[in-house]
Amino acid sequence: MKSSLFSKTLISQTPGSKTLFAKVMGSVLCFWLTACASTSVLATQKSGKPSVTVPGSFADGNKGLAQRLNARQTPTKAKNVILFIGDGMGVSTVTAMRIHAGQKNGMTGEEYVLTMDRFPHLALAKTYNTDQQVSDSAGTASAIMTGQKTRAGVLNISPAVKKGDCANALKAQVPTLFEQASQNGLSTGIVSTARITHATPAAAYAKSPHRNWESDKDLPESARNAGCRSIAAQMQNAITSGTLDLVLGGGNEKFPKEFMDTLPGTKLISGADLSATDRKTPLPIVGLFSQDHMAYMASKKPNNTEPSLSEMTRKAVSRLENTQGGYVLMVEGGRIDHGHHAGKAELALEEGIEFDRAVKAAVDLIDPDETLIIVTADHSHVFTIAGYPTRGNPILGTVIGNDKTGTPKTKPTLANDGLPYTTLGYQNGIGATKGERSPMLNSGQVIIQKAAIPTDYETHAGEDVPVFAIGPSSDLVSGVMEQNTIYHIMRHALGF
């Protein structure tokens, strides 16, 4: 039975699917129905008539309480764990994703509800590394994978060892959740839109004092002589030794040419190959669909055959659901982070929306009484939603505010220098301009959001990130917690 928690927590509706909603929800009326009626929400607002059905009303707030009362009962033992990491998906990114997704659906946007928004349990995670106030993906993914924090740039090695110190790192490797899952008879899998040897997915299977030692070519000779192995070589070993059962992502350039030929199990190189797999396709399954990171959703060419994150997730979950002993799966939305570093919010937000689709793909396939799903970010970005734009103002555009009576203006709000500014902005990055500010900088089709400090790349940010959870033991995800506590909750839920 997969209905109980779903109906308790209202997560199974699709935007626009009123019929499904009505079926699943029965008598539980919900703000979501109003949110689905996008055009009427918009029309009601524009005509200026007050409406009790606009999301955000007193009654809708009260329904939020009802959902929470219903979600209090949670089973404790998980058969499976799915960990979603939106790389760089801080709170402001989630909010902007939600607005952008809603606006793409013809809504004002702010009232839109992502699948992750429907998860009943939530915490804030503190993301600092042992040696950095603002963290990197290797240290944070290690914290989530091993239950203890470490240095930035280091994968599953004790913080006592300095970054890049191979000899000492070999003596200070830390056990991971994936290893423990494998030892306990569970299957394991990773899915990512980044190179599969990139920091976050690498934390699932590799131990390295330097995140950049991705391929044999990237490994310095001194490290090789001291006994260290590249991240790619460690992945090959994890697959052949049976501790890693499913790998879908990008970055085949980091592997030797004969890698796919010598691999046991099922090899996939295109989206068509992936489509041809089913619940019985023999494990291990390895699909590396691009040379480098996979293409951005926002700039994917029509002839691109790479599968999307949601397609990969759907295949991974449906295959792993067909295993006996349970499974642990990590799914990374790897390019949310890259879009932000480039100062191009649209790239990041489109990746984020696809990431949320992947969450929904998993939710639709699992039994919520036996699968714990955690959705979190490894770290945030210096990304803000600023000014006082009117309701429904295009989230990627410039700020257009309201007049004194609360009626939308027709022209952009101007800053002290007489120029408009984007709602979304960055504290640093390539969007910063010296002297007079041009209204909008364009690079191809993608707008570069404004930034304050000129740097080559926009950077990570140090504030806490959200942790959404549903399923067995998800009620343990609460309060403000250290990021490494996520590991302990997953391990506790699995009963190791």
Ligand SMILES: [Zn+2]
């Ligand atoms: Zn980053």
